[in-house]
Amino acid sequence: MSLLSLQNVSLVYDEAPDRAPVLHRISLDLARGEFISIIGRSGSGKTSLLNLAAGFLRPSGGRALIDGREITGPGRERAVVFQDDALYPWKRVEDNVALPLKLAGQTRAARRTRARALLEAVGLGSEAEKRIWQLSGGQRQRVGIARALAADPEFLLMDEPLGALDAMTRDHMHGLLLQLWQASHAGAMLITHSIEEALFLSTRVVVLAPNPGRIVYVEEADFGRRFLAGEDARQLKSEPGFIAARERLNDAIYFKEAA
Numbered sequence: 107m108s109l110l111s112l113q114n115v116s117l118v119y120d121e122a123p124d125r126a127p128v129l130h131r132i133s134l135d136l137a138r139g140e141f142i143s144i145i146g147r148s149g150s151g152k153t154s155l156l157n158l159a160a161g162f163l164r165p166s167g168g169r170a171l172i173d174g175r176e177i178t179g180p181g182r183e184r185a186v187v188f189q190d191d192a193l194y195p196w197k198r199v200e201d202n203v204a205l206p207l208k209l210a211g212q213t214r215a216a217r218r219t220r221a222r223a224l225l226e227a228v229g230l231g232s233e234a235e236k237r238i239w240q241l242s243g244g245q246r247q248r249v250g251i252a253r254a255l256a257a258d259p260e261f262l263l264m265d266e267p268l269g270a271l272d273a274m275t276r277d278h279m280h281g282l283l284l285q286l287w288q289a290s291h292a293g294a295m296l297i298t299h300s301i302e303e304a305l306f307l308s309t310r311v312v313v314l315a316p317n318p319g320r321i322v323y324v325e326e327a328d329f330g331r332r333f334l335a336g337e338d339a340r341q342l343k344s345e346p347g348f349i350a351a352r353e354r355l356n357d358a359i360y361f362k363e364a365a
């Protein structure tokens with residue numbers, strides 16, 4: 107079983123004038139089949155944490171490991187989705203999705219079959235021939251997620267992928283994301299500013315507090331799994347258990363530090 111493991115990690119940016127730690131002694135494990143969301147106030151270090159897991163940054167202290175091996179850079183087993191979807195606007199939708207497969211040396215036929223299947227899975231089967239610039243924001247995010255899944259990653263790391271979408275598209279994307287997560291058996295890490303989104307999608311919600319960024323609260327949840335088992339999203343979100351958990355998370359984010 108694959109495991110992405112942050113052990114007692116700290117992070118100081120060399121460029122920061124005061125060299126104050128941005129992350130302080132954070133320990134967090136993400137196994138395949140889990141869905142972890144990271145929430146917290148602006149500047150609490152969410153993106154920095156994801157960048158450590160992605161291998162874009164190295165910790166100043168502690169260890170970032172994948173299956174016990176030190177993470178020394180990005181790897182194909184860890185796919186990243188950003189808010190700015192980093193697609194090639196002038197290329198065909200299908201070619202954007204197939205790009206990681208091309209880099210992995212797969213044949214044109216294999217790339218095409220896999221890209222088409224993924225586009226079907228995200229509801230864009232009929233858009234494959236279009237150029238990225240011809241798509242809506244929600245459609246582009248779906249292409250970004252399809253591309254991230256193309257190389258069959260063990261971990262899907264997402265930094266505010268739905269932040270720019272309207273509420274209705276976002277709700278639709280939640281269902282889609284859960285289905286793709288289940289089908290891929292990947293471990294998911296999501297950064298979001300929405301407590302409700304985190305709680306609905308995740309098996310674990312981790313709250314960071316700033317200065318220095320550290321874990322102050324963890325909430326276990328199973329609403330996403332219940333949705334996948336057939337329960338209604340709106341009903342789940344209006345349950346007393348959901349509302350109480352949302353309030354606990356809200357309190358954890360906005361807690362006042364002792365003077």
Ligand SMILES: Nc1ncnc2c1ncn2[C@@H]1O[C@H](COP(=O)(O)OP(=O)(O)OP(=O)(O)O)[C@@H](O)[C@H]1O
Nearest residue numbers: 119121122128146147148149150151152153154155
């Ligand atoms: N490259 C960098 N060099 C120096 N400081 C940085 C760098 N990147 C981020 N920081 C600082 O690290 C802290 C955490 O930033 P980070 O982007 O990880 O937080 P965040 O929780 O994702 O914030 P937001 O919710 O606003 O996106 C901030 O104080 C930020 O100014």
